Structure formats: structure tokens, C-alpha cells
């Protein structure tokens with residue numbers, strides 16, 4: 063069986079938003095890296111996930127000269143789209159036009175991939191059995207196998223673990239040095255991918271549970287239906303999905319073909335610290351937020367921005383202080399947005415379905431929503447958090 067050995071300054075594990083954004087930034091700044099991705103390009107290119115990118119995310123790409131990755135099928139955030147008890151809410155507030163955009167995550171990832179490859183980046187798909195070695199030394203290594211069975215060893219200075227929540231990077235950190243903080247919300251979302259224009263677009267608060275229909279392109283929508291944790295996709299035939307959505311919105315919705323259905327239990331998780339030796343965790347590898355907050359990409363990009371600056375400072379000036387502070391700086395921001403995510407998730411669910419936290423929480427949640435829509439001060443803070451600039 064053959065074997066190869068190479069040396070490279072940075073190995074990035076995972077070709078998602080965090081890994082590819084980092085790869086592009088490092089390449090633009092003259093720092094060599096190799097990106098290892100477990101899946102094939104065909105698989106990654108069509109993997110449907112998020113769609114909301116906040117202003118911080120847009121600005122991050124622009125700041126690093128990566129504006130081109132925002133092209134494709136983007137849709138501006140639209141106003142309105144808030145339904146309560148089957149009625150559209152008349153919302154009379156000013157929205158910041160530039161607070162974010164919808165760009166399907168697979169299109170963003172495809173654009174990042176194209177940019178990385180066009181710049182001469184080294185991206186290796188179907189990298190199997192990735193293992194990290196000697197991460198607590200100055201000479202870590204990453205081993206993997208390709209589909210021919212050839213074993214590869216990459217000696218490097220730094221490893222970016224950007225391989226998502228179920229990746230191998232975090233699992234390489236000794237368990238007794240890592241603390242997991244997690245919170246289960248007690249309900250799930252049925253998330254559905256459908257070929258239908260999102261109409262009406264927005265979120266619906268209802269005693270039957272939260273509903274959502276969010277655009278993912280001109281003729282594609284992500285549908286969300288709050289459901290019990292124990293539910294399975296088989297319990298949700300297509301007709302039930304459409305009729306439940308209509309019941310929660312209180313109006314007919316544009317129907318289409320349902321392409322996929324998954325159940326996601328809503329939870330928040332943070333791992334502390336976000337670095338160990340020469341391994342640095344980025345994005346979902348270190349934390350997840352419930353999808354209600356739409357802050358997963360924001361956090362992945364914030365980590366990436368911090369880590370890229372730290373590596374550049376170290377490479378260009380020999381200054382390791384940003385690397386030393388990476389975990390604490392990233393975690394400070396992560397907890398700020400975990401707070402926002404927990405608040406918005408509780409608010410949106412408690413204001414409709416009383417079966418989890420009762421009538422009292424419903425009244426307080428509705429009072430908060432009303433304040434959000436009527437108080438300019440409360441609305442400004444909400445806009446800043448939504449835009450990711452607070």
C-alpha cells in the first residue's frame with residue numbers, strides 16, 4: 063500500500079462555510095493550506111441547509127475581498143411575514159434594508175469552492191479516516207486515506223478543525239480538558255425542502271406550534287414546523303405538511319414538490335475551550351445554535367475571521383498573541399449569540415404553544431413581541447442582533 067508525506071503550514075479539516083472561507087482568506091494572504099473534505103464534491107454542492115446570511119456575514123466576505131461569493135441566487139431580506147393566530151401582523155416599523163440576505167448555503171459553499179480552486183487552492187475531497195496526531199506539540203500531523211487506499215500524512219504548524227458538529231477534530235481533544243455546555247429546548251423542527259415559492263414568506267406563531275416558510279431561491283423554500291421531539295418524518299406525509307402549514311399561517315400557501323424532510327431537535331451547545339495545542343475549532347465543530355436564530359453561519363464566520371487574523375499576525379509578524387486569545391475571544395462572542403438564540407427561540411415558541419412553558423410565559427412572550435414591534439429602542443437592538451452587528 064502506498065504512502066505520501068507532505069509539509070504545509072495549515073491543514074483545514076472540513077470544506078463547509080468555515081473551512082472554505084478560511085482557505086480563501088489564507089490563500090489571498092499568501093499562506094499555504096490544504097483543505098480535507100470527507101464527502102465528494104457532488105455531495106457537498108447539493109447539500110441543503112441554511113439560507114440566512116446576516117450583515118456581519120456579508121461584511122466579512124466584503125472585507126476580505128470575497129464579495130463574489132455572494133452572487134448566485136441571493137434574495138434580500140423581506141419585510142413583514144409575521145403571522146399570529148392565523149392573522150398577518152400589521153408591522154409598522156422601519157427595517158434596515160441592508161440587514162442581511164438569503165443565499166442558499168449550498169450556493170455559498172459552491173461559490174467559495176470555485177473561488178478557492180480558481181486561486182489555486184488545494185482541496186481534497188473524499189479524504190477518509192482523517193485522524194489528528196501530536197496536536198499538543200509544535201509539529202502536529204494529519205493522516206487520511208484517499209479512495210485508492212493510499213495513506214497520506216500532512217505535517218503542519220496549525221490545524222483548523224472546521225468539520226462540523228459530528229467531525230473528528232473536536233473528538234481529538236482529550237475529553238477531560240473540554241467542557242460541554244448544552245441546553246435542550248424540548249421540541250423539534252420538522253424541516254422540509256420544497257420546490258415552491260415561499261408564499262407567504264415568514265414565520266407563523268400559533269397554538270399548534272411555530273411554522274415557517276422561508277425563501278431559498280425564486281422557486282424553492284425551506285419549511286419549518288415545530289413538532290414533538292419523538293416525531294419521525296414518516297409521521298409527516300406531504301398532505302399533512304401543507305395543511306398544517308396553512309393552519310398555522312391561517313391562509314393558503316403556495317404548494318410544490320417536497321424533496322426532503324428531516325426532524326431536528328432544537329438545542330444549543332458550546333464546547334470550551336475552542337483550541338487545544340495547535341488545533342483550533344471553528345464553527346459548528348465548537349458550537350451549535352437552534353435554527354430559529356439563523357446564527358450558525360454568523361458564528362462560523364466570526365470564528366473564521368478571528369482565526370484568520372491570528373494566523374496572519376503570527377505568519378507576518380511572528381505575533382502569537384491573537385492565537386493565544388483565540389478561544390476566549392471567540393467564546394465571548396459565541397455566548398453573546400447563544401443568549402440571542404435562546405431568547406428568540408423561547409420567545410417565538412412560547413408565544414404560541416403553551417404545552418411546554420404555560421400561559422404565563424405565553425403572555426410575557428407576546429408582551430415582548432409587541433414591544434419589539436412598537437418600541438423604536440427595542441426594535442433597534444433587535445435589528446442589530448439580527449444583523450449580527452451588536
Ligand SMILES: Cc1cc2nc3c(=O)[nH]c(=O)nc-3n(C[C@H](O)[C@H](O)[C@H](O)COP(=O)(O)OP(=O)(O)OC[C@H]3O[C@@H](n4cnc5c(N)ncnc54)[C@H](O)[C@@H]3O)c2cc1C
Pocket residue numbers: 075076077078079080081098099100101106111112113114115167189192224225226227228229230253326344345346347353355356357358359360362
Ligand atoms: C435545517 C438547518 C437550517 C439552518 N438555517 C440556518 C440559517 O438560516 N442561517 C444560519 O446562519 N445557519 C443556519 N443553520 C446552521 C448552519 O447550517 C451551520 O451553522 C453551518 O453549516 C456551520 O458551518 P461549518 O462550516 O462550521 O460546518 P459545516 O457546514 O457542517 O461543514 C463541515 C464540513 O466538514 C466536513 N466533515 C465532517 N467530518 C469530516 C471529517 N471527518 N473529515 C473531513 N471533513 C469532514 C463535512 O462534510 C462538511 O463539509 C441551519 C442548519 C440547519 C441544519
